[in-house]
Amino acid sequence: MTVYTQNLAVSQYGIQYAGSVTEVQDLAVGDSITASFDQEATSNQQTSLLDVEDNDIVFTLVNCTISPTNVKNRGTFTITPTSSGAAYSCVGVLIYYSPSGQSYGGPSTDHQQTTFTISGFYGVAPRMGLQLYNPSGDLRLDTSDRQVRAHSFYMGSFYSGGSATVTGITGFDPNDETWAIDVLPISLYISFTASAGQFTITRSSADPFTLEAFWKVILFRV
Amino acid sequence: MTYGFQAINESDFLQIDDDSTSFSVIATGTTNGTSYVTIPNNFPEDIFVVVRPANPDPQYAWKLRGFMYDYTPDQGPNIGVRFRRAYMSCNDDRYSYQDKGCDYAIIERVDSSGFTAPTSGYGLNVYRANGDIGYSSEFPTYRVKSTRNYLISASNSGHGIWHTPIGNDQVLGMYAYLASYSEYRNRLYSIGGSERGFLSYYRLAHFDYPNNQFGTHIQSYYSDASRGSTEYDRVYSVLRTEMVGYVT
Secondary structure (H helix, E strand, O other): OOEEEEEEEEOHHHOOEOOEEEEEOOEOOOOEEEEEEEEOOOHHHHHHHHHHHOOOOEEEEEOEEEEOOOOOOOOEEEEEEOOOOEEEEEEEEEEEEOOOOOOEOOOEOOEEEEEEEEEEEEOOOOOOOOOEEOOOOOEEEOOOOEEOEEEEEEEEEEOOOOEEEEOOOOOOOOOOOOEEEEEEOOOOOEEEEEEOOEEEEEEOOOOOOOOOEEEEEEEEEO | OOOOOEEEOOOOOEEEEOOOEEEEEEEEEEOOOOOEEEOOOOOOOOOEEEEEEOOOOOOOOEEEEEEEEEEOOOOOOOOOOOEEEEEEEEEEOOOOOOOEOEEEEEEEEOOOOOOOOOOOOOOOEEEOOOOOEEEEOOOOOEEEEEEEEEEOOOOOOOOEEEEOOOOOOOOOOOEEEOOOEOEEEEEEEEEEOOEEEEEEEEEEEEEEOOOOEEEEEEEEEEEEEOOOOOOEEEEOEEEEEEEEEEEO
16 A cells, blocks of 8 residues: 655746646555645745635546645645546646736636646455466456356247146246346247246246247356 | 356456356347348357347447247238248437437357357366366357346336446447337326327437447337227337446
8 A cells, every 4th residue: 555646847938838747646445645736926926816816726636536625836735546546637727816917828817827647547445366377368267357157057848828838947046146047939928027036937828929949048147 | 166267356246157158149140221130040048149230330329129029820821931030120319219320249158059169279168067068268158238127017127327337338330139119008098078199118229329328218100090999008018127238
């Protein structure tokens, strides 16, 4: 769990321009950043420009939080990513008073801004399990995969109005999503219900197709 | 299990052990302007099929419709002939229907008669206590990333996004398990007096590439019906499994 330091600064000579500075910091799970954003104003610039409105930096945060949330120029704060396996970004914009004629590219004729950006990728948690690759380097099994495994299949036939019930399926629980179910035929006149250890497939008597029809139920584990 | 090999994934789902039998790809292909693939009758009964849009434009979400079909007429000119098919077609979100091509893979048990025993001498083979192979990394398989069981009813269609990949996974490239992505409900109802309307509802697999999400989409079609017709509401009321994952 590393705490990185990122102190981003824009030179005093850029104060009348729309300055920007960007840093990239990739993080492992549990890491965070102690940061500060500094428009390096001279003492005179600080008094005559930044202190006039003394604005907070306005943040746009993606997949991260900051603490404290109210930060001024040169203030120190902590960036904490929130989404493992995703990119994060912390963009801070400092808007300050800059008299007319010195606001090249600023948000208004008497304001200028500096943009600070820290971004990167927040790593996934340490992975446990088995990975298998083929000789070409393609994954055959990954630690997040679920593997379909055979359990059983059942077949029969019925006429309209008929049904079939199978009982005694050891361990079968339709509310447990490690069980997967395939049902044939697919028809508006077919219904299928299941409960622990059993299922029933029914063909409605309203089925206008009167010939014998085949049914099949396949159970998988996944 | 007190001895042998077992692999459990990072979310505690069992992947491999020496009591169970996994699946591998027996056949792959791409449809192009045809609506179904014929499943050879000598393939095992418990094969399954997974499908995805072929060469999709990922700036659009894509829909997949399709279903398994297995029928042997007991009268007529084809009496006794088994028709075993996987129907499939795709369209992007700009259209309600197109017969665009699909990539498909047919998946079979690794211990079935059609399976070619591993010969390469590399990778991992896990054998069951009776000596049958239970898992082999020799051939591609269906690597499931998410699954759900859904009881379809008139009021519960299962519409909506239900899988968002994590990490570097992308819906672009994934295959949907060919469940009942077809008409699941139709109803004929009064639209006033003896006037009748007819609505047909379809469940479709929804590959939302722009937002990297996967789900189920409900699409309905309306038409006028004959005046005075008997009203009804028919639903394919079935507990079904939906899955999405890679074939590698």
